[in-house]
Amino acid sequence: MTLTLVLLRHGQSLGNAEGVFTGWQDVPLTELGLAQAVRAGELLRDAGLLPDLVHTSLRRRAITTANLALDACDRHWIPVARSWRLNERHYGALQGKDKRRVREQYGDEAFMAWRRSYGVAPPPEEPSGERAPDGGAAPDGVPSARPADEPEGHGEALRDVVVRALPYWTDAIVPDLRSGRVVLVAAHGNSIRALLKYIDHISDEAIAALEIPNGVPLRYDLDEATLEPVARTYLDAVEAERQVAAAALIGR
Numbered sequence: 001m002t003l004t005l006v007l008l009r010h011g012q013s014l015g016n017a018e019g020v021f022t023g024w025q026d027v028p029l030t031e032l033g034l035a036q037a038v039r040a041g042e043l044l045r046d047a048g049l050l051p052d053l054v055h056t057s058l059r060r061r062a063i064t065t066a067n068l069a070l071d072a073c074d075r076h077w078i079p080v081a082r083s084w085r086l087n088e089r090h091y092g093a094l095q096g097k098d099k100r101r102v103r104e105q106y107g108d109e110a111f112m113a114w115r116r117s118y119g120v121a122p123p124p125e126e127p128s129g130e131r132a133p134d135g136g137a138a139p140d141g142v143p144s145a146r147p148a149d150e151p152e153g154h155g156e157a158l159r160d161v162v163v164r165a166l167p168y169w170t171d172a173i174v175p176d177l178r179s180g181r182v183v184l185v186a187a188h189g190n191s192i193r194a195l196l197k198y199i200d201h202i203s204d205e206a207i208a209a210l211e212i213p214n215g216v217p218l219r220y221d222l223d224e225a226t227l228e229p230v231a232r233t234y235l236d237a238v239e240a241e242r243q244v245a246a247a248a249l250i251g252r
């Protein structure tokens with residue numbers, strides 16, 4: 001017997017479209033992102049892969065994506081759980097900064113180490129009275145109240161994301177999987193990379209090459225006893241591959 005997990009990175013966000021480091025900032029989906037979210041639900045419906053419950057981060061790009069996808073496959077009513085532990089990696093001082101400018105200023109090596117290495121954390125935020133303490137203000141400057149159980153964010157290496165996401169995997173997601181239900185996790189590029197680092201035993205070096213496309217459901221069949229992956233499938237492999245290839249151009 002296998003257990004069924006579906007991982008879904010949010011559709012294209014405003015930060016993605018503008019080439020800006022987003023992290024814990026709470027940005028909306030673009031028109032393309034909204035369409036990708038609906039398409040994700042249609043893919044789930046067409047594959048007969050209907051989630052029984054959903055876990056999301058606390059950011060609207062993941063929550064909106066889950067809502068639209070679930071509506072498109074008539075699973076809008078399923079139970080939902082949310083946690084800051086599924087949030088995007090906190091990008092420290094880089095949040096809100098233009099990726100191309102950061103790459104030009106600090107060079108390719110630092111740019112890629114901050115974005116894709118396992119152990120290198122982005123530079124810490126400068127203390128400033130004008131920003132929300134969690135960097136959670138939307139780009140238009142409207143502050144967003146921090147959810148009650150969300151700690152103040154600091155720049156995180158992917159390693160830090162693994163450390164804070166794993167308790168949620170073990171205590172919240174795994175029990176739902178073990179109950180035999182199809183579990184959807186709607187999250188972010190780097191929080192999904194963190195989960196896959198653990199689930200797929202990806203080495204610290206190899207994780208640098210892993211890119212997660214926007215809005216393409218990724219199905220994992222896990223061995224019931226060991227939780228080892230038996231199969232992994234993007235529901236639209238062509239679109240996933242197209243986006244992964246395009247990711248090489250981010251910041252260029």
Ligand SMILES: O=C(O)[C@@H](CO)OP(=O)(O)O
Nearest residue numbers: 020021022023088115189
């Ligand atoms: O800006 C971010 O928060 C992330 C995800 O969009 O960017 P990157 O892909 O560079 O890690």
